[in-house]
Amino acid sequence: MQSSKLTQTLSFGLDIHTGSGDDLQTGCLEARRIRNETNRLDRQGWDWNDIKSTVVDNADHVNNTTQLIVDKALGELDTYHDNKDDGWGRPYPYIDESYPMVMNHGEGYRLFLENDGTVRFRITATRGTHVKGELRGSPDHFNRLQTAFNDNEWRVGTAEVVHKHDEWRLHVTVTHKYHRVTTKADTETIVGVDVNEDCIALAAMSRNGSVKDSVVFEYLSVKEQRHEFFTKRKRMQKAKQTAFETVIQTEERDYVHDRLHKVSREVVDWISQFTDPVIVFEDLKDMRESIDYGTRMNRRLHSLPFAALQEMVSYKAAWEGIPSDDVDPEYTSQRCPRTECQHTERANRRKKRFTCRECGFQDHADRKAAVCVVQEWLNEQYGNVPSLETLPRVRTVRRAASGRGGATDSHGHDLCSGVDRHGTSAQDSSTQAREELNSVASAVPE
Numbered sequence: 279m280q281s282s283k284l285t286q287t288l289s290f291g292l293d294i295h296t297g298s299g300d301d302l303q304t305g306c307l308e309a310r311r312i313r314n315e316t317n318r319l320d321r322q323g324w325d326w327n328d329i330k331s332t333v334v335d336n337a338d339h340v341n342n343t344t345q346l347i348v349d350k351a352l353g354e355l356d357t358y359h360d361n362k363d364d365g366w367g368r369p370y371p372y373i374d375e376s377y378p379m380v381m382n383h384g385e386g387y388r389l390f391l392e393n394d395g396t397v398r399f400r401i402t403a404t405r406g407t408h409v410k411g412e413l414r415g416s417p418d419h420f421n422r423l424q425t426a427f428n429d430n431e432w433r434v435g436t437a438e439v440v441h442k443h444d445e446w447r448l449h450v451t452v453t454h455k456y457h458r459v460t461t462k463a464d465t466e467t468i469v470g471v472d473v474n475e476d477c478i479a480l481a482a483m484s485r486n487g488s489v490k491d492s493v494v495f496e497y498l499s500v501k502e503q504r505h506e507f508f509t510k511r512k513r514m515q516k517a518k519q520t521a522f523e524t525v526i527q528t529e530e531r532d533y534v535h536d537r538l539h540k541v542s543r544e545v546v547d548w549i550s551q552f553t554d555p556v557i558v559f560e561d562l563k564d565m566r567e568s569i570d571y572g573t574r575m576n577r578r579l580h581s582l583p584f585a586a587l588q589e590m591v592s593y594k595a596a597w598e599g600i601p602s603d604d605v606d607p608e609y610t611s612q613r614c615p616r617t618e619c620q621h622t623e624r625a626n627r628r629k630k631r632f633t634c635r636e637c638g639f640q641d642h643a644d645r646k647a648a649v650c651v652v653q654e655w656l657n658e659q660y661g662n663v664p665s666l667e668t669l670p671r672v673r674t675v676r677r678a679a680s681g682r683g684g685a686t687d688s689h690g691h692d693l694c695s696g697v698d699r700h701g702t703s704a705q706d707s708s709t710q711a712r713e714e715l716n717s718v719a720s721a722v723p724e
Contacts, residue, residue: 283453283454283455283456283457284453284454284457284593284596284597285435285451285452285453285454286451286452286453286597287449287450287451288415288419288422288423288449288450288451288452289415289419289447289448289449289450290397290413290414290415290419290447290448290449290450291413291414291415291445291446291447291448292399292409292411292413292414292445292446292447292448293411293412293413293414294409294410294411294446295410295411295412296408296409296410296411297403297407297408297409297410298409299441299446301403301404301407301409302379302401302403302439302441302446303376303441304403304404304407305339305379305401305402305403305404305407305439306376306377306378306379306439306440306441307376307377308337308338308339308404309339309347309376309377309378309379309380310375310376310377312333312337312339312344312347312348312351312377313347313350313351313373313377314371314373315333315336316329316333316348316351316352317351317355317369317371317372318371318372319332319333320352320355321371326352329348329352330345330348330349330352333348334348338404338405339379339386339402339404339405340386340402340405342381342382342385342386343379343380343381343382343385343386343402346380346381346382346386346436347377347379347380349380350378350380351369354369355368355369376441378438378439378440378449379401379403379438379439380436380437380438381401381402381436381437381438381439382435382436383434383435383436383437383450385402386401386402386437387399387400387401387402387437387448388400389413389423389427389434389450391423391424391427395420396412396413397412397413397420397423398410398411398412398413399411399412399413399448401439401448413448422452423450423452425452426452426453431454431455431456432452432453432454432455433452433453433455434450434451434452435450435451435452435453436451437449437450437451457596457597457599458599459596459599459600459601460554460556460599460600460601461601462556462601462603462659464554465554465555465556465601466484466485466552466553466554466555467482467483467484467490467552467553467554467555467556468482468483468484468485468555468556468558468652468655468656469481469482469483469549469552469555469556469557469558469652470483470558470647470648470649470650470651470652470653471545471558471559471560471588471591471648471651472560472610472611472644472645472647472648472651473559473560473584473587473588474644476496476497477494477495477496477497477644478494478495478497478541478545478587479492479493479494479495479642479644479645479647479648479672480492480493480494480495480545480548480549480645480648481645481648481649481651481652482549482552482555483649483652485656485660485664486664487653487656487663487664487665487666488664488666489649489666489669489670490552491552491670491673492645492648492649492669492670492672492673493548493672493673493674493675494642494644494645494672494673494674494675495541495544495545495548495674495675496674496675497537497538497541535586538586538587538590539590541587542587542590542591542594543594544675545591546591546594546595546600549595549600550598555600556600556601556602556603557591557592557595557600557601557602557603558602558603558604558605558651558652558654558655559588559591559592559602559603559604559605559651560605560606560607560610560651561604561605561606561607603655605651605654605655605658606654607651609650610647610650610651610654611627611643611647611650612624612626612627613626613650614626614634614636614637614639615639615641615646615649615650615653615666615669616634616637616639616666616667617663617664617665617666617667618637618665618667619634619636619637619639621634621635621636621637623635623636627643628643629643630642630643630644631643632646641669641672642672645669645672646669649666649669653666
């Protein structure tokens with residue numbers, strides 16, 4: 279086992295008893311002024327240390343809160359400078375919406391645990407102005423908060439006041455100082471992950487190379503909604519409208535972020551069923567440089583949140599004590615997984631179907647790629663790839679939105695056929711499965 283510090287954000291609604299939402303609004307508007315002033319001084323070439331001291335002296339927040347807001351604004355600029363070569367735009371110099379108040383526990387805000395289980399809060403909205411009341415939230419978040427107060431290994435950290443979904447909310451961070459995560463050497467199950475623009479495929483294999491289980495989580499609505507948002511932005515740009523900067527892009531970001539959080543939670547729940555697993559991703563740090571499929575396809579692939587989904591899965595897995603690793607992704611989507619073949623050719627893959635041009639092996643293309651990720655990891659760790667001739671059927675879980683972007687979603691479970699040793703379909707009717715999923719690995723006679 280190895281130790282690492284992990285932080286989780288807990289979200290609570292605010293039931294205000296003293297003060298009002300107007301006081302919180304005033305505090306967030308002052309936070310916005312601090313943020314905009316930080317951007318203005320940065321554009322004028324000020325040293326960041328001078329920016330912080332000057333802004334703090336002229337702010338209507340307590341000094342510690344102002345320092346945290348400035349740090350948040352400078353963090354946005356720092357992220358821009360780190361990614362501007364990839365086309366990231368500079369943070370908008372002046373924003374019109376309110377900006378979150380960032381506060382340290384015991385200074386900008388304070389929480390009080392009562393004997394009956396309720397949690398009271400006190401927030402310093404501006405200098406000398408306090409808003410008090412009780413928190414509202416899920417039992418799970420309250421339990422985690424109580425643990426953070428009562429366990430010496432936990433710490434209650436910063437919080438942000440935000441106005442979301444027509445209510446005021448407090449986002450509180452809690453940190454476990456020495457969270458234990460299994461080391462890679464102690465793992466018994468290797469879970470390969472293949473992330474795509476419409477799904478994430480997982481293959482759980484043992485150290486001897488046998489496949490324990492596999493699944494494909496589809497999120498087709500993310501691809502569809504991103505295309506819809508892209509079309510909206512293009513039309514608004516053509517009409518010389520600028521509202522998309524603060525409206526359409528925010529809607530898209532919130533929608534995709536919500537979907538990826540739900541998918542990543544399902545992924546970790548599925549992985550947790552195995553004994554001592556390790557999650558292996560494809561190393562995507564050089565993906566942008568290696569992709570060149572034309573303007574339209576490059577735009578689609580470069581804008582996809584591959585890294586964001588990987589980070590969410592890794593983070594949630596770490597809370598369950600599950601470690602993560604990565605491997606070189608080169609040719610994992612083109613290589614035949616049969617140990618005796620290993621034929622690699624781009625023509626092997628056609629959409630969701632993988633058909634080896636050398637041996638005729640067929641399978642779901644994304645699940646097959648997840649298997650190759652595991653094989654690559656085993657080869658890096660132990661110098662050999664265990665024998666693999668066949669794969670079991672793959673289960674597909676489809677997440678589909680039941681309305682427009684951001685609407686409540688539903689879950690459905692579908693089966694897709696795989697290939698067994700004798701070339702028989704895992705379902706009685708491969709035609710029916712193909713119609714249901716349009717991504718069936720059909721039978722291959724030996």
